[in-house]
Amino acid sequence: MFVFTDPVADDVALSCAPSSELAGTARDALWLSRQAEARSLLAAHRLGQSVYDEMLMSLDPERQMMVRNPADKAAIGEISLQLGISRKKAGTWFNLGEALRGLPKIRMAYLAGDLSTHRMSVMVYAARSASVATAEPDFEDIALDLASRPSTDKVLRDELEEALISLDPEGAAEARDGFADAWQNVAITDDSSGHANIDACVPAEDAVFLRERIGALIAERVCHRDPRTIGRRRVLALAELLGVPGKKLTCACGLDECPMRMPDATTDEQAPAMYVPTDVADDRHEGSPAPTEPPPWTLVVDPTGVEVPRLRGFRAIDPSLADTLSPRASLITLPPHLIRGRSRLIVVGRRGPAPPMDPTGHGGFEHPPPGALTHAPSARLRREVMLSDLICRYPFCGMPSHKCELDHIVKFDHADPHAGGWTLASNLAPMCPPDHHRKHLGRWRPTMNTDRTITWCNTTTGEEITTHPR
Structure with a gap:
């Protein structure tokens, strides 16, 4: 559709294009723009590296160690001047290009246009945050598989951090301490109109x-x-x-x-x-009596140690921090059937969803189990679904599941509950209110699969997007 050499022609093409072509055209243009930016960034890095090397080569060995910082400045300054970008952006590109030299699979995916610069940077910073990333042969494959999912960059960052904690819990704890030394601070600066800004980096x-x-x-x-x-x-x-x-x-x-x-x-x-979240309160009623004051934190833990612990309201944390917080926290213990090595994330190389679940929404049951014909799920069932699915199951959403509503994948029939989708874990998924409403508009139809992936199919074009139970 686009010629890229005549803005007027491309503007006319956009205004006249049928709606059925717009999504594909936009995707193609976005893919090309990612490829172009990848080449720009890597070319900028090579330009900066050449300036850096030239400056070091011009000096005798005794002075090289003394001028590395000026050499960095010269490299970044040259990128900034030649490309007409800010020093900050030039520095970011130079550092990302250097990191990509040690991550060949991610670099190739970036050049192919599969990753935006920001999504690539999330993967690079995750790899640099722990030494185990470069030592673990499957880390790039894990990162690329996670990046291929229809998730937000924030969700990708959280999943990569969980992977690193799973691969090296002690290294993750050391990285947390190092980050605290480098970045913990509270800065209060003057603003205008009688106001000030508070910028803080504090423990989770x-x-x-x-x-x-x-x-x-x-x-x-x-x-x-x-x-x-x-x-x-x-x-x-x-x-x-x-x-x-x-x-x-x-x-x-x-x-x-x-x-x-x-x-x-x-x-x-x-x-x-x-x-206090409802599922935590329910756990207290089933177990020990409630404390006189509500605990300040809620932890989701696996007593077997397979799953990485999670701090409710944050994300995965290293076991050392979980041990520190647990005496003063409400604990939600993962039931055995939900402990599936989720922290190992994926089978590298697998593509495509599992077979569809029972299309009737009855979960394979001939007769409805207790509670299946009641629209509102029990507290226990809600808790189970929320612990299985950590975020909203609509594509490209990262809302935590404990802030979502539960939706029946196969619609519940209030007039005839036997005929509609039943209230079962296999027919329920968390969705944030806006996406819950989008689902009911009917443009994208979900199908639950046997591995709890959900395939969303566009009812107009047939396009499919698969989300995962994390």
């Missing part, structure tokens, strides 16, 4: 605790008619939690019938309740 458990406290305080004090943005509510909640004088979060709807109006007996010292 601290961030989870603070985010939950802020969310709990807002949920306790503010109704849905409050006119302020969520950002302003969070700032005021943070100020109250920090004890800033005169700062207290109250609802600003101004209505006498506001359900969040604080009673007169409420004091400034009253602390907000901590939000």
Whole structure:
């Protein structure tokens, strides 16, 4: 469709193209742009490397070690001037190009246009974060297989981090300590109009605790008619939690019938309740009695040690950190049938989904098991699905499953529950509210497969996308 040499002609082609061709045309153009940027980045690296080498070669060996930093600056400066890009971008390209020299499979996929520059950088930084990545012969294959899935870059980063923890738990703990030494900080800088910016790099458990406290305080004090943005509510909640004088979060709807109006007996010292996920509360009822104060964290753990532990509200963490947090955390123990070596991620080289599950949505059962004919799943069933599927199962979404709704893959029939899809783990999947609504629009039809992959088929074009149960 595009000629790439005549902007006017391409503009006309876009305006006249039938809708059936637009997706394919856009994909082809995106693929070409990725190929072009890959070549630009690697050419920029070679340009910078030549300048770097020339500067070192011009000096005697005794002085070479003294000028490596200026040689880096000269290389980055030359890339910036020759390509007309910022020093920061030039430095990023130079470093990525250098890292790709040691990752030949990822480099070839990048040149082929299979990866965007940002997605490639996620893989490179994961490989550089732990020495085991270069020592593990399958790491590039694992990374490329994960990158081929219809996931967001954030989900890919989380999956790669989980892989590295699984491959080398001790190395992951050392990397965490090294990152803390290099980056932990709180910086407060002046902004305009009587404001300042707070930029902080803090341990994951601290961030989870603070985010939950802020969310709990807002949920306790503010109704849905409050006119302020969520950002302003969070700032005021943070100020109250920090004890800033005169700062207290109250609802600003101004209505006498506001359900969040604080009673007169409420004091400034009253602390907000901590939000506790439903599945955690259910676990407590089934096990030991509830503690007097809600634990600050929730951990998902595997007692066999096969699966990497996860910090609810964050992602996978190394076992050493999990051991540190567990005495003060609510523990969700993975049931045996969900321990499937997920941390080993994939069988490298496998392509395509498994066979479809029972198309009736009855899970292969002749008679409905208890609860199958009730639309709302039990707390136990919901917990099982959430632990099996870690994120929203719609393509290119990374919403954590515990923040999602459960959707029946084969629609539940309220008029005749026997006829519709039943409420079973094999017929349920988490979906965030926006994607849940998209699914019900019917443009993409899901099919659950026997390995819990879901194949989404475009009802107009027949195109298929497969998501995985992570």
